[in-house]
Amino acid sequence: MKPTPNPAVTDTARSHDGPIETDAVIIGAGPVGLFQVFELGLLEIKVHVVDSLAYPGGQCIELYPDKPIYDIPAVPVCTGRELTDNLLRQIEPFGASFHFGQEVSVLRGEADGRFYLETSKGTRFLTKTVFIAGGVGSFQPRTLKVDGIEKFDGTQLFYRVRNPAQFAGKNLVIVGGGDSALDWTLNFVQEGPNKAESVILLHRRDGFRAAPASVARMRELCDALEMQFMVGQVSDFEERDGRLVAIKVTGGDGVTRVVPLDMLLVFFGLSPKLGPIAQWGLAIERKQLVVDTEKFETSIPGIFAVGDINTYPGKKKLILSGFHEAALAAFAASPYVFPEKRVMLQYTTTSPKLHKVLGVESPVFD
Amino acid sequence: MTHVVLDSCIRCKYTDCVDVCPVDAFREGPNFLAIDPDECIDCAVCIPECPVNAIVPEEDVPGDQLGYIELNAELAKKWPTITKRKPAPADADDWKDKKNKLAHLLR
Numbered sequence: 023m024k025p026t027p028n029p030a031v032t033d034t035a036r037s038h039d040g041p042i043e044t045d046a047v048i049i050g051a052g053p054v055g056l057f058q059v060f061e062l063g064l065l066e067i068k069v070h071v072v073d074s075l076a077y078p079g080g081q082c083i084e085l086y087p088d089k090p091i092y093d094i095p096a097v098p099v100c101t102g103r104e105l106t107d108n109l110l111r112q113i114e115p116f117g118a119s120f121h122f123g124q125e126v127s128v129l130r131g132e133a134d135g136r137f138y139l140e141t142s143k144g145t146r147f148l149t150k151t152v153f154i155a156g157g158v159g160s161f162q163p164r165t166l167k168v169d170g171i172e173k174f175d176g177t178q179l180f181y182r183v184r185n186p187a188q189f190a191g192k193n194l195v196i197v198g199g200g201d202s203a204l205d206w207t208l209n210f211v212q213e214g215p216n217k218a219e220s221v222i223l224l225h226r227r228d229g230f231r232a233a234p235a236s237v238a239r240m241r242e243l244c245d246a247l248e249m250q251f252m253v254g255q256v257s258d259f260e261e262r263d264g265r266l267v268a269i270k271v272t273g274g275d276g277v278t279r280v281v282p283l284d285m286l287l288v289f290f291g292l293s294p295k296l297g298p299i300a301q302w303g304l305a306i307e308r309k310q311l312v313v314d315t316e317k318f319e320t321s322i323p324g325i326f327a328v329g330d331i332n333t334y335p336g337k338k339k340l341i342l343s344g345f346h347e348a349a350l351a352a353f354a355a356s357p358y359v360f361p362e363k364r365v366m367l368q369y370t371t372t373s374p375k376l377h378k379v380l381g382v383e384s385p386v387f388d
Numbered sequence: 389m390t391h392v393v394l395d396s397c398i399r400c401k402y403t404d405c406v407d408v409c410p411v412d413a414f415r416e417g418p419n420f421l422a423i424d425p426d427e428c429i430d431c432a433v434c435i436p437e438c439p440v441n442a443i444v445p446e447e448d449v450p451g452d453q454l455g456y457i458e459l460n461a462e463l464a465k466k467w468p469t470i471t472k473r474k475p476a477p478a479d480a481d482d483w484k485d486k487k488n489k490l491a492h493l494l495r
Contacts, residue, residue, distance in 0.1 A: 294410040
């Protein structure tokens with residue numbers, strides 16, 4: 023399930039060509055960041071969500087999409103993916119805007135009391151409140167560990183495909199055994215605008231984490247001599263006139279072979295890095311943001327931290343603790359957004375006002 | 389709290405764990421890795437990466453290895469940070485099932 027961006031909001035921002043002005047920015051679209059949307063939504067606080075991944079779910083999707091979670095209250099068992107999908111369904115009424123595939127690189131206070139945020143893609147926000155739900159940091163691609171090869175990063179060595187046309191007609195070596203490696207292999211082998219001149223898939227063993235159907239299709243293409251599959255690991259490379267011309271592949275048989283190429287695509291999965299959060303002037307203890315347990319507010323008023331990224335006496339890194347933190351942080355944020363308004367606790371079961379916010383019918387009780 | 393590298397790592401040092409650490413808390417010695425308790429944020433991402441299950445949260449350290457809590461803290465102070473995986477020692481596989489390897493620890 024994909025969240026649908028609110029086109030009105032994105033268009034308005036684009037036409038103004040200035041920072042997006044909003045009530046709240048949530049950094050991180052993991053389970054706690056998503057539930058933060060819900061809690062703020064009930065209080066009618068409008069939000070934008072930023073995440074470094076191209077999709078919502080955070081650790082639940084990146085580390086354990088298909089593994090069972092047993093400690094969500096009233097949900098005896100669900101997978102990381104199911105939890106994410108359910109949260110997305112739950113927050114649908116609130117029309118949050120999502121900004122994926124970008125990290126927040128700048129966060130600073132403005133003279134008028136608001137916060138200015140800027141992402142790695144240049145998206146800018148002016149917001150009354152910030153909710154850092156950054157978990158263990160932003161997920162970055164794991165890199166190829168071959169000395170010196172990093173100088174080709176972005177020219178001939180790639181860890182993600184932003185523009186498939188760049189690889190059309192080229193001799194490609196694709197490394198990895200997961201879905202990304204297999205999907206791009208099939209994409210570049212098949213007829214179409216992005217068809218490569220040649221494709222070699224390289225994986226350290228003859229077994230794959232990718233979907234069985236993709237693996238079967240890849241083997242068919244090998245049998246039809248449309249592409250090649252090799253077992254081995256990149257151990258070294260050759261360059262000529264500053265260009266990467268070949269990699270050396272050490273196979274399971276111990277033999278090292280030279281494989282010529284134009285472009286090298288590596289898909290080793292992602293691992294989290296805490297990133298620039300430490301540089302925002304917030305009180306930090308062992309790289310976690312110090313918050314109080316009344317408001318889950320950081321050392322800077324108006325900036326809250328929820329989920330795995332925060333710390334306080336007795337902190338336990340549980341999704342359910344993050345949900346609780348998100349609820350209290352939302353109430354604590356309300357005075358920054360609506361200074362005049364007195365916010366009362368209301369229940370979604372009985373409050374006609376919340377029914378309106380949620381877009382549901384008010385039930386009639388006999 | 390912190391996470392702790394135990395006896396199983398000695399002479400194996402597979403280094404799969406260092407790639408995933410979000411805060412670069414691993415320190416490298418000649419034949420063992422240590423976690424800096426002042427850096428570790430208990431995210432537990434490294435635990436499943438270790439092929440020999442050498443990493444546990446502090447509270448799960450078995451009784452006969454409690455000394456490793458202090459040992460990690462001590463070694464982390466003098467060893468350099470390691471952030472990228474590297475090849476394991478050539479004989480790592482011969483040592484991975486051996487127990488009580490403390491006498492082999494090089495400092």
